[in-house]
Structure formats: structure tokens, C-alpha cells
Amino acid sequence: MVIILLIFVLLANLADLQISNFSYYSTKSNNNRIEIIPIPPSRGMIYDRNGTPLAINNITYQLNIVPDKTKNLNEQFEQLKKIVDLTDEDIENFQKERRNYRAHRPVPLKENLTEKQIARFIVDQHRFPFASIVKIQHRYYPYGASLTHILGYISKINTQDKQRLEEENKTSDYVATFNIGKMGIERYYEDVLHGTAGNEKVEVNSRGRIVRLLEQHPPQAGEDIYLSINLKLQLYIESLLAGRKASVVAIDPNNGEVLAMVSNPSYDSNDFVGGISSKKYSELLDDPSKPLFNRALLGAYPPASTVKPFISIAALSEGVVSPKSVVNDPGWWQLPGTERRYRDWLKWGHGHVDVLRAIEESVDTYFYQVAYDMGIDRLNLWMTKFGYGERTGIDISANEETRAVMPSREWKLKRHKKSWLQGDTIPVGIGQGYWTATPMQMAKALTTLINNGKTFTPHFLLYKKSDIINTNQSQPIINPEKYVEPNSLVDVNPTYWALAKEGMHRVMFGARGTARKVYAGAKYQAAGKSGTAQVYGLKENETYNAHKIPEHLRDHALFIAYAPYDKPKIALAIVIENGGGGSSNGGAVARKILDYYLEGDNSTELDDASSSTTGHED
């Protein structure tokens, strides 16, 4: 009896396990044996507009070890030191990394193995059954520093990135991915470039060894993208700026495509892939020429006289001036009701000037009067329409671009806790005072002017690979209209646009144009405007002498230009820090770029005298 009773106890327990709790234990058993191994997708490549690769995936070799497979790890490290030149830093990193891996899974020990190291390892492989060499894709930027400020780079996913991915619910796609776009195009188009992770469902035994493959979902590679960048132009501009702290933005005014964006000096983005050494990084940080700083998007410079054509449009539209109205310039302008005098760059004055001459000769007093008549509120309203004080909306993360400052009463109150004074308005008329702008903003404003108010958002993306496949044609569909921003400037009287452009044309080809010297002999017609931003405030009786002032206090040279005049193909904004006079120094760079782009000519030799003698002319 007792026996039968006890047998029933056993049976009841078995029934409880096998029938009542079957699904619980079944799941448990499956969790034991089934493991999902994620496979990272390969990252999309980045090309320039002509199909030249700008960011590619190189294959590198990495040594992985399964620490559980060996007992004397330290002894093995000693052995490996001789073979793959293992350093103590590698071992330290490995010990840190190790905690993030499951048991019986390979942990990376040394990356970027050289051919020699691989060869030596393979010969002795039998001694290290716990180690293996695996191929990994490694992001490589063939043009290094030349494109860093555009492309950015990818680097190891950090806690912040993880948090962002979690918020955006993308963690599952990144389980096998080590790097993520940190800056520039790599960051902005991360979702396009990254692709979708795949996985392998495998059966493992109790020691974690893979027994067989159950299911396989291959990863979906990231998409290749083509940028509007013209690599040759980019490299040419870079070569022109060598040794200078400068930035150039070139845009195709017909569609807002960025043809080149140079910020000099730069740094090699390849150093950041897979982590930069702290020594190298602090060197970059401490460099007084600030190579990490993207001048094209973050550099806020006084736009100086380059704003005069835009102010003219505003003044004409508001009726503050008419195309015919004339102002006398004695070489200074006095703020009515005060003793305060504002000087013109030309000490003896330009005499009687109308709007065309005011632009051609960059007459400061004319624009002092205009600014006085317009007032800061109207100036702010109109210049905001040209995009000043606003982000350009370019396809680079918003925190990598500054709004700069288009000052207003509210802005000053908020920023300086002081109310706006009339005296603050006057220098705004010549793009100085509180007004700052980035090279990208200047280029965008110029593009808007070229298109009589039609505004394109500047952009790098030309097309994605899927744009070709989807349309089943070899040519991708590019629709520039989707980059058009609604702007009330399109309602401005066309004659005003024509006037401003004519003035800019005369800057380069007029009898008294400020940049006529550097454009002598050009085979095409062009338009432009120079600017010289004061870094150093001159005292009342002091005269500017570039040679007496330390370099970092010298004026910034600015220049905006477009060509050909009747059918523009390229719009430029140039800022050369401490470059001296805008018309000569900035103008010369503009001339060379336009010659190169329009004529394929990179041999323009400009008279050195022209750039050194003109001094403070603007």
C-alpha cells in the first residue's frame, strides 16, 4: 500500500512537471539551447557627385579570444605578446571589454593586425585554440582631413548614443554594431547608412558551443549615398587656403547643392574611427588654429560689407531709398542730434553716390544713412528673410551649426540686459556691430539674391542609391524643388534685384569696383561683394596699418561672388580670418576658384602687388 501511495506521489509530481507546467519548462529548455547571434549590416558608402568614394569600408583583421577556453590567461598573453605585439594597453582594454560579453563568446583582444602579425599567428595557431582572427569592416575616409568637416566620422557607440538609440527604439538594430555616426553626414544620414541588423538563430550546447544553425536572417546593408560635393573643387579650394584659417562655401545657385565646403585647418577623421588617443586629441584641442572647429557652419563672423547688396534690396523695397536717390559722402556720417561721427573707409569720401555706386565702391556712409532710416526692426525683419540669424537647415545636425546673430531689440535685452540704442543700429548697416554670420549663411543669402528671392535650403545629399533603383533608370531622380523654402522675398520688385546684381557686377568690372584689379582679364562675367571685418577696434585718431598689428588682430577678409553673371553656376562665400582687405585677399581667392570651376584653369597668377598694396580698401 505504502509503495503504491509513494508511486502515486512520484506520478503526481511528474504530471505536475510534464503536463501542468509543460509550457513553462518548454520555454526554459528552448532558452537554454537557442541563442540569437546578431550580425551587423555593412555601412553604406558615401560618394561625391561624380561617384568618387569619400567614405568606404576597409577590411581589417582582429584577434578574438574566448577567455573561458584557456586557464592561464596571463601566460597566454605573454606568448601572444611575441606574436602579435600585444601591448599592456590592449590587455587592459580587453579586461574592460570582457565584462560586456557572454561566456564562451569571443572577445576582441587586438584590432588592426598587420600582415606580419597575421602570418606569425597563423603559423602558431595550433598553440592558441582559444584564439581566432576575424575580418571586420573598418570605416575609412580616403581623403582624410579634406572632408572631415562635411563627412564627420563614426566612432564607438557611447552611453549617450545608447540612450538616444533607446529613445528612438533602434537598439535592436545596433546590437552587433560597434560604431555610430558622430558628426557631419555620417551622423545626419546615420539611419540611411546603417542598414538593418540580421541574425542567426543557433542551437548551442551547455558549453556555449554552436551545434547547428536553425534560422538565418541576413542583415540588410546600409544604403550608399551620393553627395553634391565636387571633390576636385573641394580639394582645389583646400589647396588655395593652405596655411590659413579660412572657410569657403560653394553652392550651385540653381538648386542649393553644396559643391564644396572647406574649413581650414582640418584634422584627419580616420583618427577618430575606433577611438583617438588622448594625446592626439589634446593636441588638436590645444592647437591655436582650432582645427576641430568647423568654421563654415560654426564660425560666426561679422558679415561686413558683403551685406550691402541685401540691405539695398531691403531699403529699395521699403522706399527708404529710390534707385535714383543720391547721398553726399564727405568721408564721414554723423548720427543726427549727436556729435558722434562714423567714418567711411575712404577718408576723403566718395562724393555724390547712388545705390549702384554705393555697392560698387562699398560706400559706408550711404549705408549708415540707410540703417538710420530703416531702424533695427526693419533691418532685422529683412535680413532674417535672407536667412541671417537663422540656421541654414543644411543636412548636418542642428547642434553642428550656429544661428550666429542677427541682432534685434529683444536679442540685446536678452543677451546683454541692455536696451537697444540708436547708435547700435548704424554699424548694422555695414554688417558690423552685433551682427555675425556663418559662411554657409552668407552663401545661402547670396543664392537667394541670385534667384530673386527664391530660397533653396543648402544641402549635401544629391541622391541615395534607392533613388536609382526605385525609378528603374540609370539616372537618379533629383528634384531640387523639394529644397525650396517659402519666402516672401519673391514678391520684391525685380528691378531691385537687377540693381543689386548690377552693383555687384560693377564691384568686379566697374571703373571704380573694389575688386576690379583681381578680376582684370577674366573671360567670364561675374558679380561679387567684398567685406572687411574689423577684429580690432581703431581708436578715434588711429589709422589702420596691417603691418603694425599682430596677425590675430588683423581684419578678416570676406568675399561673396557668383558667376557667370547672366546664368550663374556657382555662388561663393569666403572668409579668411585675419586675412586683411576683403576685396583683394578674398577677391583673389574667389577669382581663382571661379577660374578653376568655370574654365578648368588652376594657373591664374595674380599680381601680388594688387593684393598687398590695397591695404584697408573695402
Add this chain to the structure above:
Amino acid sequence: MNNIKKSFWQKIHIDPLFCLFITLLLGYSLYILWSASGQDIDMMQKRVIQILLGFFVMIVFAQFSPRSYEQWAPYLYIICIIILVLVDIFGYTSKGAQRWLDLGVIRFQPSEIAKIAVPLMVAKFIHRDGCPPPLKTTLQTLAIIGVPTLLVAMQPDLGTAILIVMSGIFIIFLAGINWRFILVALILMAIFLPIMWFYLMHDYQRERVLTLFNPERDPNGTGYHIIQSKTAIGSGGIWGKGWLEGTQSQLEFLPERHTDFIFSVIAEEFGFIGSIVLLILFLCLIIRGLIIAAQAQTTFGRILSGGLILVFFVYVFINIGMVSGILPVVGVPLPLISYGGSSLVVLMASFGIMMSIHTHRYMLSKNI
């Protein structure tokens, strides 16, 4: 009884029905071992040799008359004690326990011999003074049980020690004991248990008992075995995953799958149905064993065969209870099914003794 066919079984002193159930269970064991060993042909060969040796031992043991067992019991008991002492001194250590004696050709577990020697000795001793035994005899009997039990527990082999105690106690019980003794025994047990817990048990055994009540206490350590075993059994469901298809056993999540935890393999691959079939076979064998005991003509024969078959049941109960998580993991193999030579041979020897008791009664009656 004059039937010629019956007289063939009679001649070799084998009970055909009892033998049939043994054979069926051994067949089951071979079938599941192919799966539990991970299709290890060497292990299969060894198992076949173990089984053949087992049958040989059973037949040999069946030939001796019950009277000779009665006579040899003290000698066997003394030899057993000597060997156990030797093991404690020179034993071959395996898994932190000295259980093995290496004789060069074969290694065997002498504690297994105690499983036969103790019940034999107890049965003889108690039987001598008539049943039910007086108090003095009972206490002496307890000493007889106690000595080898302590020696085995020192190895330490808690599972076998428990079985040895059981084998002795069952004999006393079957000899017809005063209820007061049982009460006293229970009180003694209550005193003995804490002593055992603090002084006789090894840390790993204590851990096993603790994790019995809560396997999740230490899922990677001691609880791991029970959790994996319960997972194997539970995931088998009603019909099982199929022969050689048990993922827990084939992928080695299940510990000691061909020895102590072989029942989990059966439950995983053949499900609840397969477990019931196994339990029915065990039950048939036990019932047949009890019938043999009931039919025994001498008190010695009755208490001995009854004691042996009850210990066999305890064997089964402890093993299945342990792998399915209602008893602590004490290291008791599943009789007839688990892989292992010493245990099988001793078991077959005890079956041989039972058959001897059963088949020699007619001779005795003839003599009388």
C-alpha cells in the same frame, strides 16, 4: 510442479516472471543509454558487458541455498567492513569523494557490497533470536547497521549510506517490531539528524539539501543540476521530444545524464507516457518481489527478500524524487537503468539471492 518446462527454470533456480521484468528494464536501460551517452558506442559495449555479468552473477547467486547465505552472512559482513576501512584509507578519489577501490583490472565501489552484506547479516542475527526480536537484539542489530553506514558516510557517500540504513531497518521492520521501538527510533532519528547535519555531512551535501527547497537559490551552482533536470522533465510533456531528440540531454545541459539523471532523459525524450511505462515496469518487478517474499517458507527468507525488494523500491523512489525535485540530490542512481557496473552487479546478486530463496523452497519442502 512436475511439469518439465517448469523444471527447467526450477533447475537453474530462476523465477521466469521476475527475470522477465528485470530483462525488460535492462532493455529499456540500453535503449535510453544510446541517447543518454550521446551515441557513445564504447559505453554501449561496456553496458552490455555489465548486463551480461549481472545476469551471470544473478544465476550464480541463485544456485546457493538460502541456508548457505545464512551461514556466510557473518563472514561477508566482516570482509565488507574491512574493505570499507581500506577504501577510507586508500580509496580512489572521484568528485571529492572516496568511493572507489582500484584493483588494477576493475574499479568497484565496496559500499555496494554493504547493500547485500548488511541485510544478510541483520536477517541472520534477528532471525536467530526469533521474531519479533527482543529489545537487546534490536539494539545490537542497530549497531550492526551503524558501523558500515558510518564508514560509507565518511567516504562520503550519503546516498548509499541512506540505502544501507534502509536495507537494515526494513529487515528489523519485517521481523515484526514493537511499535514502541519505532517511536524510539523516530526520536533517535530526530536527535541524529542535527548531528548528521553539523558533523557528518559535507558542505556540498548541505548545499544540496538547501538547494532542494529552493533550487533558484543558486542557479549557476548547486541548484543548476536540479533546475536543468526539472527543465528536461517538464519540457518532455506528455509524449516527449522523441528518442535522441531531447535538447536538454543531447546538448549536455543535463548533468550526469547517463548515471544519476538518466530518468530525466527518459522523461524528456519519452514524456509522461514513457515515465509511466517505466514506473509500471518497476511496480511489476516490486510486486513480484513482494510475492516472492510472501511465499518464502523460512522467516530468514521472508525478511531477507522482503527487505531487499523494499530497498530496491526506496532506490527507485529516491532517484526519481531527486531528479524531479522533491528530494535532495544525494547521488543515488536509478536501479537497473543508470549506467554503472558495481551497482548493477550487486543488484543482480540480490535478485539472485531472492530467486534462491524462492526456488529452493520446494527442495526444502522435499527434504522436510
